[in-house]
Amino acid sequence: MTAETVVEIRDLTKRYDTVTAVDQVSLSVRRGEVYGFLGPNGAGKTTTLRMLLGLIRPTSGSLTVLGRQPGEAGVLARIGSMIEGPAFYPFLSGRANLEVVARYAGTGSARIDETLETVDLTSRGGDRFSTYSLGMKQRLGVAAALLKDPDLVVLDEPTNGLDPAGMRDMRALIRRLGDSGRTVILSSHMLGEVQQICDRVGVINAGRMVVESTVEELRGDSELVIRATPADVVRATVDQLAYVQSIRTLDDELRLRVDERHTGEVTRALVLAGVDVREVRRVDRQLEDVFFEITAKESSHA
Amino acid sequence: MPSVVDVSRAELFKLVRRPAAWTLLAAAALLSQVFGYLIPYLSFAGDGSGPIEGASKQAILASTLPDQIVASTLGGFPVFAGALALVFGALVLGSEYGWGTVKTVLTQRPGRTTVLAGQAVALGASVAVGVLVLFVLGAVSSTAIALGQGESTAFPSVLDLLGGYGAGVAIMLMWAGLGGMLGVVLRGVALPIGLGVVWVLGVENLIAGVASSVLTALRPLRDVMPGINAGSLASAVMPTRPPGLESPPGVNSDVADGRALLTVACYVVVCLAVALWTYRRRDVA
Numbered sequence: 299m300t301a302e303t304v305v306e307i308r309d310l311t312k313r314y315d316t317v318t319a320v321d322q323v324s325l326s327v328r329r330g331e332v333y334g335f336l337g338p339n340g341a342g343k344t345t346t347l348r349m350l351l352g353l354i355r356p357t358s359g360s361l362t363v364l365g366r367q368p369g370e371a372g373v374l375a376r377i378g379s380m381i382e383g384p385a386f387y388p389f390l391s392g393r394a395n396l397e398v399v400a401r402y403a404g405t406g407s408a409r410i411d412e413t414l415e416t417v418d419l420t421s422r423g424g425d426r427f428s429t430y431s432l433g434m435k436q437r438l439g440v441a442a443a444l445l446k447d448p449d450l451v452v453l454d455e456p457t458n459g460l461d462p463a464g465m466r467d468m469r470a471l472i473r474r475l476g477d478s479g480r481t482v483i484l485s486s487h488m489l490g491e492v493q494q495i496c497d498r499v500g501v502i503n504a505g506r507m508v509v510e511s512t513v514e515e516l517r518g519d520s521e522l523v524i525r526a527t528p529a530d531v532v533r534a535t536v537d538q539l540a541y542v543q544s545i546r547t548l549d550d551e552l553r554l555r556v557d558e559r560h561t562g563e564v565t566r567a568l569v570l571a572g573v574d575v576r577e578v579r580r581v582d583r584q585l586e587d588v589f590f591e592i593t594a595k596e597s598s599h600a
Numbered sequence: 601m602p603s604v605v606d607v608s609r610a611e612l613f614k615l616v617r618r619p620a621a622w623t624l625l626a627a628a629a630l631l632s633q634v635f636g637y638l639i640p641y642l643s644f645a646g647d648g649s650g651p652i653e654g655a656s657k658q659a660i661l662a663s664t665l666p667d668q669i670v671a672s673t674l675g676g677f678p679v680f681a682g683a684l685a686l687v688f689g690a691l692v693l694g695s696e697y698g699w700g701t702v703k704t705v706l707t708q709r710p711g712r713t714t715v716l717a718g719q720a721v722a723l724g725a726s727v728a729v730g731v732l733v734l735f736v737l738g739a740v741s742s743t744a745i746a747l748g749q750g751e752s753t754a755f756p757s758v759l760d761l762l763g764g765y766g767a768g769v770a771i772m773l774m775w776a777g778l779g780g781m782l783g784v785v786l787r788g789v790a791l792p793i794g795l796g797v798v799w800v801l802g803v804e805n806l807i808a809g810v811a812s813s814v815l816t817a818l819r820p821l822r823d824v825m826p827g828i829n830a831g832s833l834a835s836a837v838m839p840t841r842p843p844g845l846e847s848p849p850g851v852n853s854d855v856a857d858g859r860a861l862l863t864v865a866c867y868v869v870v871c872l873a874v875a876l877w878t879y880r881r882r883d884v885a
């Protein structure tokens with residue numbers, strides 16, 4: 299454990315009666331970085347973060363946060379968190395909810411106005427929590443996480459259920475937290491989101507750590523999507539193109555790994571083959587694709 | 601580092617803003633006034649022989665006067681106030697699970713023991729205030745009746761008043777504690793309320809009835825049950841009733857005074873211990 303490591307997790311396991319929610323997970327988060335904890339629903343992200351905060355006990359493995367055991371008062375005082383959605387008292391206003399949290403955190407109410415301002419809730423702070431939209435609830439959750447002026451901020455899928463504008467604002471907010479020198483752990487099931495915000499990323503699937511790397515390494519190339527008919531002619535045509543690295547079929551589309559500079563040539567080849575081209579576009583690879591490749595690689599190693 | 605006092609102040613901050621808490625207090629106050637004062641007064645003032653059989657109108661009036669305030673107020677505890685306190689306890693501690701705020705609270709700073717102790721202190725303090733409200737309302741109503749009827753406005757001695765208030769708080773603490781403990785153990789509100797009310801209003805009466813008549817072997821069981829002991833504790837602090845008036849329903853002398861107080865206190869301690877033990881060791885998922 300160096301001074302630069304904020305979270306150090308080794309072989310962490312959480313077993314419930316029938317499922318192993320988290321299976322020998324190891325990861326480390328460095329001071330000042332925005333760490334993306336990426337995985338599909340049910341992968342074990344929330345369970346890991348709950349252990350990080352001392353809410354649940356690990357079955358085995360070790361976990362240190364800020365150099366100490368999770369759940370200790372001295373550690374909790376330096377962590378702001380929102381785990382699995384915002385949870386507040388419905389009959390209290392947003393501001394009164396923050397007041398309750400501040401009393402529990404022992405921080406005094408001095409920062410309430412500032413945090414409401416940070417999440418852009420100042421004008422609605424007096425309204426009851428139960429009247430908030432989902433986006434406002436999430437933002438109040440982030441405000442509560444910031445009340446302690448924490449060194450480490452843990453946000454579990456904070457963009458869940460937000461509309462696109464809400465997601466954009468939330469991402470910008472998280473990026474600002476990272477830029478202000480705090481360490482941020484952000485869990486997400488969206489690769490795109492993690493790509494935009496995070497410095498480093500740990501990928502978890504079915505309770506197991508799949509890979510831990512920088513975002514650039516994980517992302518790799520984008521893909522070229524082709525929708526054209528008839529399918530057999532299309533396939534035969536692209537099969538002959540030497541610069542196409544790989545081809546896979548997804549529903550009625552073909553997805554090619556091919557350098558961006560070859561896009562024009564691929565299109566020309568298809569048109570010359572006389573097929574009906576309905577769509578040619580580039581997409582960033584989706585999380586599912588990354589998983590697919592990594593897990594396929596893993597099982598072929600085994 | 602926030603202490604138990606800080607936590608209980610945070611809890612009271614929540615409670616005074618919580619409509620359900622005021623609804624329960626209003627219900628307790630209304631029922632207490634209706635059964636302790638309104639119905640007896642109407643029976644006295646109305647014509648006919650009145651609904652309370654065998655008692656003279658004069659005795660009925662006497663039961664509403666200030667010197668009977670302990671009996672009038674505690675009289676409702678076995679029937680409805682206990683159930684309301686149980687609901688209150690379940691609401692204060694169980695709601696946190698429904699809203700998911702257990703995790704919000706436990707990720708701030710104080711440890712679990714401090715959090716639960718603070719919540720218990722807040723629960724106890726609100727119960728004490730609630731019982732005080734019932735006594736004050738009783739004082740107002742009984743004084744009004746006494747003045748209206750030209751009767752004595754003398755209250756019991758301070759010692760008797762304190763004894764009555766203390767017994768009332770102890771009984772309500774027991775029920776609130778049972779509700780709170782069930783709220784923590786069952787992690788919710790609905791089930792504790794359902795089970796608790798069935799117990800208070802149904803099962804206990806049934807066992808008590810059977811034990812005093814057909815199946816006396818059940819008496820040892822009856823004598824450790826919360827409602828029976830609450831009723832015995834209430835009767836221990838009540839003044840002699842006006843001639844011809846029976847004790848309010850549920851008020852009994854099945855258990856000796858000292859033992860009843862001890863049993864009620866034991867329930868409070870056991871509820872706290874069980875709730876704390878569960879709260880400390882269980883995962884918050």
Ligand SMILES: Nc1ncnc2c1ncn2[C@@H]1O[C@H](COP(=O)(O)OP(=O)(O)O)[C@@H](O)[C@H]1O
Nearest residue numbers: 314317319338339340341342343344345346885
């Ligand atoms: N309290 C629990 N009891 C049993 N299984 C659980 C419990 N909590 C989580 N799980 C299971 O553990 C797995 C991981 O869940 P979770 O950590 O919530 O995933 P994520 O947050 O990545 O979506 C899921 O299969 C889930 O059903």
Ligand SMILES: [Mg+2]
Nearest residue numbers: 343344382455
């Ligand atoms: Mg989750």
